[in-house]
Amino acid sequence: MNQLVFVFQQSPLVFSGFLLVLGLLVGSFLNVVIHRLPIMIERQYRQECAELDRPDDFVEPMPPRPRYNLVLPRSGCPHCGHMITELENIPLFSWLALRGKCSECRAPISVRYPLVELITGLMTAVVGWHFGFGMTAAGGVVLTWALIALFFIDADTFLLPDSITLPLVWLGLLFNLDGHFVPLTSAVLGAVVGYLMLWSVNHVYRLVRGHDGMGYGDFKLLAALGAWFGWQSIPAIVLFASVAGVIIGGYTLWARYRGFGREFPFGPYLAVAGWLTLLWGNRVQDFIFGLS
Incomplete structure (x- = not known):
C-alpha cells in the first residue's frame, strides 16, 4: 500500500x-x-x-x-x-x-x-491531474461524481434530490475543517450566501410573477458549492453558470425552434459551474476581485 x-x-x-x-x-x-x-x-x-x-x-x-x-x-x-x-x-x-x-x-x-x-x-x-495525490483530490473527485449525477437527474426530471445536495453541504464544510479548499469561516459564509442569493432572486420573481422561477434544490446546490469553495467563489460560479447557460440555452432554443427541444432546468448550469470553479475558480476570483 x-x-x-x-x-x-x-x-x-x-x-x-x-x-x-x-x-x-x-x-x-x-x-x-x-x-x-x-x-x-x-x-x-x-x-x-x-x-x-x-x-x-x-x-x-x-x-x-x-x-x-x-x-x-x-x-x-x-x-x-x-x-x-x-x-x-x-x-x-x-x-x-x-x-x-x-x-x-x-x-x-x-x-x-x-x-x-x-x-x-x-x-x-482531470481532477487527479490538476490536484495531484492527496485529500484535496479526493474531495474534488467526490464532488465531481455528485455534480455529474445532479446534472443528468435535473436535466431529466427537473429534480435536485436532497439526498445528494444536503450531504454535499456537510461534506464541503468537513473538507474545509483543515482548509483544503478555503478556510472554514469562508465555507460557512459561502453556504449561507449561496442559499440566500438564489432564494432572494426567486422571492422577488415570485412577488412579480406570482410563481417560483426556480426550484429549492437550486438554492441548496449553490449553498453546497459555497460550502466547498467559500463565499468569494459565488461570483465565479454565477459567471461560469451564465456562460454554460448561454451555450446550453442557445442549443435549447435552437432545438425548440426545430421542434424537438424542451425547457432546460437551472441545476445543470450550476453543476457545470461548480466543476469549473473546482479547477479554475481561484483564477476567476482573482480576476473579479482584482477589478474591484
Whole structure:
C-alpha cells in the first residue's frame, strides 16, 4: 500500500490513469443512480401520500412491494427483462462489444450510458491531474461524481434530490475543517450566501410573477458549492453558470425552434459551474476581485 501511495505521489500520470479506470467504474454506478433515484423518490412520495389519505381508524398495513433501490433489483434490459451479466456490465467496453444492443433481444441501448461512464472517467482523471495525490483530490473527485449525477437527474426530471445536495453541504464544510479548499469561516459564509442569493432572486420573481422561477434544490446546490469553495467563489460560479447557460440555452432554443427541444432546468448550469470553479475558480476570483 505504501508503495502504491509513493507511485501515485511521484507519477501524476499513473495516478490520473488509475482515476480514469475508477471513474469509468463509478460512472456505471452513476447511471443506476441517475435512473433509479428519481423513481425511488416518487415511490416514497406516493406512499406517504397514500398513508396520509387513509382514515385514522384504518390500521390494515399496506401490501408489501418488491424492493427497489440502488442495488436491487439487478439491472436488466427494459425491453425484454434480460438480466445484465458481469461481462456485459464492464464500463464502456461492453457497450462497444455489444454494438449498442441487448445481447438477448437486440434492442438498442442508449448511447448515454457509455457517455456518462466516459465523462465520469475523463473528469475524474482531470481532477487527479490538476490536484495531484492527496485529500484535496479526493474531495474534488467526490464532488465531481455528485455534480455529474445532479446534472443528468435535473436535466431529466427537473429534480435536485436532497439526498445528494444536503450531504454535499456537510461534506464541503468537513473538507474545509483543515482548509483544503478555503478556510472554514469562508465555507460557512459561502453556504449561507449561496442559499440566500438564489432564494432572494426567486422571492422577488415570485412577488412579480406570482410563481417560483426556480426550484429549492437550486438554492441548496449553490449553498453546497459555497460550502466547498467559500463565499468569494459565488461570483465565479454565477459567471461560469451564465456562460454554460448561454451555450446550453442557445442549443435549447435552437432545438425548440426545430421542434424537438424542451425547457432546460437551472441545476445543470450550476453543476457545470461548480466543476469549473473546482479547477479554475481561484483564477476567476482573482480576476473579479482584482477589478474591484
